[in-house]
Amino acid sequence: MQISLIILAAGQGTRMNSDLPKVLHRLGAAPLLHHAMAAGQALDPERIVVVTGHGSEAVSKAARAFDDTALIAHQTKQLGTAHAVLQAETAMAGATGDTIVLYGDTPFVRTQTLAAMLDARKRHAVVVLGFNAVDPGRYGRLIAKDDTLERIVEYKDANQEERAITLCNSGVICADAATLFHLCHKVGNTNTAGEYYLTDIIALARAEGLSAGLVLCDEAETMGINTRAELAKAEAAFQTNARTKALENGVTLIAPETVFFALDTTIGRDAVIGPNVVFGPRVTIESEAEIKAFCHLEDCHISRGADVGPFARLRAGAELAEYVHIGNFVEIKNSVLNEGVKVGHLSYIGDANVGDFTNIGAGTVTCNYDGVMKHRTHIGKRVFIGSDTMLVAPVTVGDGALTASGSVITQDVPAEALAIGRARQVNKSGLATKLYERLRAIKAIKKDDI
Numbered sequence: 030m031q032i033s034l035i036i037l038a039a040g041q042g043t044r045m046n047s048d049l050p051k052v053l054h055r056l057g058a059a060p061l062l063h064h065a066m067a068a069g070q071a072l073d074p075e076r077i078v079v080v081t082g083h084g085s086e087a088v089s090k091a092a093r094a095f096d097d098t099a100l101i102a103h104q105t106k107q108l109g110t111a112h113a114v115l116q117a118e119t120a121m122a123g124a125t126g127d128t129i130v131l132y133g134d135t136p137f138v139r140t141q142t143l144a145a146m147l148d149a150r151k152r153h154a155v156v157v158l159g160f161n162a163v164d165p166g167r168y169g170r171l172i173a174k175d176d177t178l179e180r181i182v183e184y185k186d187a188n189q190e191e192r193a194i195t196l197c198n199s200g201v202i203c204a205d206a207a208t209l210f211h212l213c214h215k216v217g218n219t220n221t222a223g224e225y226y227l228t229d230i231i232a233l234a235r236a237e238g239l240s241a242g243l244v245l246c247d248e249a250e251t252m253g254i255n256t257r258a259e260l261a262k263a264e265a266a267f268q269t270n271a272r273t274k275a276l277e278n279g280v281t282l283i284a285p286e287t288v289f290f291a292l293d294t295t296i297g298r299d300a301v302i303g304p305n306v307v308f309g310p311r312v313t314i315e316s317e318a319e320i321k322a323f324c325h326l327e328d329c330h331i332s333r334g335a336d337v338g339p340f341a342r343l344r345a346g347a348e349l350a351e352y353v354h355i356g357n358f359v360e361i362k363n364s365v366l367n368e369g370v371k372v373g374h375l376s377y378i379g380d381a382n383v384g385d386f387t388n389i390g391a392g393t394v395t396c397n398y399d400g401v402m403k404h405r406t407h408i409g410k411r412v413f414i415g416s417d418t419m420l421v422a423p424v425t426v427g428d429g430a431l432t433a434s435g436s437v438i439t440q441d442v443p444a445e446a447l448a449i450g451r452a453r454q455v456n457k458s459g460l461a462t463k464l465y466e467r468l469r470a471i472k473a474i475k476k477d478d479i
Contacts, residue, residue: 030127031124033075033121034131035131037080038082038134038268040052041083049084050087052088053087056264057291058310059292059310061254063292065131065133066092067133076121080114096369100120102119105382109224110226111225111229114213115210127205128203128204129202131303134200134254136252137249138158145199146158150204150205150242154204154243155203155231156238156241156247157178157202157303158244159300160199160245161197162248165197169187169354171194172191179231183210198249199346212225213225272290278298280296280297280298280300282306285291288302290307291311294461297333299317300314301390303319303338304323306322309325311328311329312327312329312330317333318332318333318335318337320336321337321338321339324340324342326340326343330347332350338357341360343362345363346362348365351368353366354373356372361425363380365377367385369387371388373390387410387412393417394415396419406420407424409419409425412432428441429445432447439448
């Protein structure tokens with residue numbers, strides 16, 4: 030059976046006190062919107078429709094960055110959740126099977142929970158996701174008997190008896206696409222807020238003799254993000270969950286509470302992660318690799334047996350083959366380092382290809398930018414790059430070549446050649462003593478002037 034997702038992402042989020050649309054605030058180094066999309070995407074949906082509003086262009090771009098097949102619908106005026114769902118009707122034309130309505134600011138709903146809702150759809154025309162709240166606050170209340178839902182009452186419209194109920198509405202709803210839109214068209218706005226509530230479709234379904242079901246989840250799954258404080262709380266929860274999953278999957282975390290993951294961080298079994306490591310988006314680490322303390326990684330791939338750090342930075346496009354060694358205070362960007370390459374310390378390798386078992390000496394820099402364009406450096410196999418070598422790209426160093434320490438390499442180096450690119454040293458006998466005497470005299474005169 031095919032399913033579809035409608036993700037509501039039109040709200041401005043005024044309580045965030047931000048010009049950025051609420052769903053684009055980051056959690057686990059990814060927009061909140063991506064978390065909702067990831068949970069639904071695991072169900073292999075036929076289509077995903079994101080309903081945008083405030084900051085529509087930016088939200089649309091973010092949605093398509095996650096899934097370039099995502100469809101976009103626009104809610105010009107925010108008139109309520111049922112109205113928002115109806116904006117997706119055109120994009121949903123011809124959709125078959127069930128549709129799940131999710132929220133771009135509710136990042137923790139699990140794929141397993143959505144699957145349970147789909148299963149409940151076999152027994153009910155409409156299924157709502159609910160939870161028992163420790164503090165129900167201003168959530169809508171669910172009036173239910175067992176797994177059958179009778180109606181939903183918004184807090185603003187609830188009486189005292191209804192407000193005492195702790196069974197609350199998450200807002201997530203599942204129904205056949207045709208049924209969903211049919212019921213949304215019948216929703217009115219005769220309520221305190223004058224909005225078209227998606228929750229009203231439960232009463233409308235019951236009035237038509239359709240059954241409504243209820244699936245319960247843990248309250249933590251339904252956490253919505255409305256303020257910076259809630260975003261910080263959500264980040265703490267996300268990191269705790271990510272650390273737990275990594276440990277369960279056979280990853281060693283030396284100091285788990287100091288490691289920070291991204292939504293899409295992937296780490297293989299028997300990898301070791303040291304203290305104070307930060308993962309940005311799109312990082313994959315294969316089994317048996319080690320990331321030492323105080324490293325920052327983003328958009329990179331580290332192969333089996335490689336080790337990185339401490340105090341290293343891997344940027345976008347860094348590709349480390351098996352058993353590569355990256356030492357302290359090394360930065361790698363948009364470069365491929367093949368098997369057994371060593372970059373021990375204090376070097377920058379950017380826009381480069383480095384061949385098998387090459388050694389890069391301390392203080393080496395690939396000078397890749399001329400102020401207008403980026404250029405690549407190609408270093409062959411088993412090359413020895415002497416300390417403090419400046420490789421001015423575009424330049425190629427052949428297999429088995431060697432560069433002398435302190436060289437500035439501006440021309441290609443043939444295979445097995447020694448390249449020396451530095452001025453001849455000249456020693457001036459006794460000049461150091463004379464210079465020191467002169468400098469001390471100048472310093473004494475300046476001191477007397479004060």
